[in-house]
Amino acid sequence: MIWTVKKRLYRTQQQVMKVASAVIPFPIPVLLTGPGSVKNLAENLKVRGLKNVLLVTDKILMDLKLPESLLDSLQENGVKYTVYDDVQPNPTIESVENGRKVYQKNKCDCIIGFGGGSAIDCAKIIGARISNPFMSVRRMKGLFRVFLPIPPFFCVPTTAGTGSETTVAAVITDAATHEKFAINDLKLIPKIAVLDPELMVGLPPHITSTTGMDALTHAVEAYIGLNGNKFTDENAKNATKLIFENLEEAYKNGKNMEARNNMALASFYAGAAFTRAYVGYVHAIAHNMGGLYGVPHGLANAIIMPYVLEFCRKEAEKKLAGLAIAGGIGTRGESEEVLSRRFIDKVKTMNKKMKIPTFIKELKEKDIPLIAKRALDEAHPDYPVPRIMTLAECEELVGKLLKK
Numbered sequence: 001m002i003w004t005v006k007k008r009l010y011r012t013q014q015q016v017m018k019v020a021s022a023v024i025p026f027p028i029p030v031l032l033t034g035p036g037s038v039k040n041l042a043e044n045l046k047v048r049g050l051k052n053v054l055l056v057t058d059k060i061l062m063d064l065k066l067p068e069s070l071l072d073s074l075q076e077n078g079v080k081y082t083v084y085d086d087v088q089p090n091p092t093i094e095s096v097e098n099g100r101k102v103y104q105k106n107k108c109d110c111i112i113g114f115g116g117g118s119a120i121d122c123a124k125i126i127g128a129r130i131s132n133p134f135m136s137v138r139r140m141k142g143l144f145r146v147f148l149p150i151p152p153f154f155c156v157p158t159t160a161g162t163g164s165e166t167t168v169a170a171v172i173t174d175a176a177t178h179e180k181f182a183i184n185d186l187k188l189i190p191k192i193a194v195l196d197p198e199l200m201v202g203l204p205p206h207i208t209s210t211t212g213m214d215a216l217t218h219a220v221e222a223y224i225g226l227n228g229n230k231f232t233d234e235n236a237k238n239a240t241k242l243i244f245e246n247l248e249e250a251y252k253n254g255k256n257m258e259a260r261n262n263m264a265l266a267s268f269y270a271g272a273a274f275t276r277a278y279v280g281y282v283h284a285i286a287h288n289m290g291g292l293y294g295v296p297h298g299l300a301n302a303i304i305m306p307y308v309l310e311f312c313r314k315e316a317e318k319k320l321a322g323l324a325i326a327g328g329i330g331t332r333g334e335s336e337e338v339l340s341r342r343f344i345d346k347v348k349t350m351n352k353k354m355k356i357p358t359f360i361k362e363l364k365e366k367d368i369p370l371i372a373k374r375a376l377d378e379a380h381p382d383y384p385v386p387r388i389m390t391l392a393e394c395e396e397l398v399g400k401l402l403k404k
């Protein structure tokens with residue numbers, strides 16, 4: 001009885017969010033696209049009168065010299081820069097605070113997030129802390145808690161997965177509690193996003209596959225959830241099609257510029273969909289695998305997605321069938337049940353072909369109750385999932401992720 005009332009309350013709250021999401025004016029970043037487009041960012045900063053950038057990235061990308069052409073063009077345009085490259089995958093509050101000090105010490109006036117979701121999210125939160133020094137990172141957790149606008153912010157994704165270059169979200173880990181949580185605010189959407197496939201050709205296959213599956217998870221969770229609208233549905237369908245057509249090729253042949261370009265677009269479309277329509281239990285559980293064990297975000301999503309889709313297949317049957325058709329693996333004449341099952345099989349096959357396992361090797365049985373509790377705390381009531389899970393159901397699902 002109490003559970004039925006609770007579920008109703010969740011649904012009511014989600015409906016309010018759906019209306020809000022349809023009327024909230026989400027800013028859309030200006031896009032610079034195509035091979036070599038990163039070189040055009042500097043002149044855009046100059047035109048805006050910006051003089052001193054903090055570039056937030058990680059050491060691997062610096063060693064690969066990936067930011068070099070951007071840094072050269074900043075110099076050519078008379079824009080000073082400081083590099084902060086101490087971001088780790090699944091970035092922590094500490095990385096944010098250190099980056100904030102570097103920004104202040106060098107009197108920067110804008111920020112570029114350059115890298116995967118980790119660098120971009122860290123950059124977003126550095127910006128939030130710069131303009132809101134009275135708010136700790138923890139206090140900004142949740143929705144619309146970034147009070148003052150962040151300094152001018154620009155994004156250069158080097159993975160095709162998170163969509164952070166167009167989302168309201170920034171995900172961060174509290175190293176003290178191993179809790180991973182999101183800060184969501186319109187002020188975190190960048191002014192300009194660069195989708196330059198040349199920066200992605202060297203992305204190793206296992207990161208290509210897992211980040212690409214993150215983008216697919218965004219498209220799927222946004223589409224099968226109850227808060228989608230015409231705009232998010234179109235973006236989710238486009239992303240799914242592009243991912244089905246290009247991800248395995250980008251994985252096998254990283255230098256295929258067209259596949260890389262299409263994956264960069266897919267990640268952007270999927271980001272545009274989920275930032276308005278939310279994600280679901282795949283993400284809620286995956287965040288805990290990142291926070292507790294440092295499992296890469298895309299890898300966790302890829303592994304968890306088939307289990308969650310099986311859990312809600314019936315409730316999401318019509319939507320999964322629609323996505324199967326949009327993705328080019330089915331036709332309108334077929335039954336929705338067949339199409340929805342084929343969609344789940346397709347995800348499993350893609351995982352298998354890209355050597356993604358069916359279990360999370362780091363998962364410990366004793367942690368399952370904590371993971372399930374934290375996942376549901378994250379998902380309820382915000383995520384408009386097609387089928388609401390009880391704690392027992394969540395524990396059972398997480399149990400299936402143990403290595404057999």
Ligand SMILES: NC(=O)c1ccc[n+]([C@@H]2O[C@H](COP(=O)([O-])OP(=O)(O)OC[C@H]3O[C@@H](n4cnc5c(N)ncnc54)[C@H](O)[C@@H]3O)[C@@H](O)[C@H]2O)c1
Nearest residue numbers: 060089090116117118158159162164167169171202203297
């Ligand atoms: N803000 C959002 O909307 C959003 C959405 C989904 C996920 N996330 C978060 O983003 C983070 C994950 O980001 P990610 O999946 O992009 O991975 P990542 O940023 O953690 O990068 C993974 C690894 O790939 C390397 N790498 C990145 N680009 C490379 C390139 N072009 N060539 C070679 N190596 C490269 C990085 O150095 C790093 O070691 C997680 O913290 C996740 O929770 C954020």
Ligand SMILES: [Fe+2]
Nearest residue numbers: 162214283297
């Ligand atoms: Fe994600």
